[in-house]
Amino acid sequence: MPAPSPLKIATDAVTRLTKEEKMYQKELISQKSRVEKLEADLKNGIGNEDGNAEFMVRQEQKAMEETKAVFGPLKTRIGEAVSRLEEQVASAEGDSNASAAELTKARELLASTPKDDA
Template sequence: MPAPSPLTIATQSVQRLVKEEKSYRKELTQQSERVKKLETQIKDAGEGADDNAAYVLKQEQKAMDETRAIFVPLGERIAQAVQRLEEQIATAESESGPADEIQKAKEALELGKAVEEPPVV
């Protein structure tokens, strides 16, 4: 099996990073829901809230902050991968590369450019 072309490698890189970013967004949403649920439980318990619930809430908030911190460097990596992919597409088009690879690369490029700003959950 021949080695993948630079265009294929760049395409797969963007696809992987976009998938990773989507996974972190999902994780952040789940963590946010858990934090809200814990806050509600503690509020409802009032004076009778145990110390463990407060500790668990603090840990969940810490995990949520850590997940949120991932988005800035991940966004930078996606931007770099998109730039490399644009260069590879230009090279492939000038060299009349395989049309199917170029099409897949353009689709991945759109996905990479569509990545939103870091969430503010």
């Protein structure tokens, strides 16, 4: 089995990083929901039988802040991966041996990936 081309590697990297960002977004929404529920329960006196409801709220808030902290570096990595993919696409366009399917997939991915100025 031949080694994957640099174009395929760059395409897969962007795909993986954007998927990772989506998963962190889902996790953040889930964490916000848990914090809101815990805070509402604490305010209403529900679920504080063991006396650690405030601790649980702080722990969930800390986890939420840690998740938020991931987005800055992740956006930077996505930007770098997109730049590498753009370079690989430009290189592959000039190469007659480049796979048309890989090139098409890379172009589609570039079109669908929002480009941030990181």
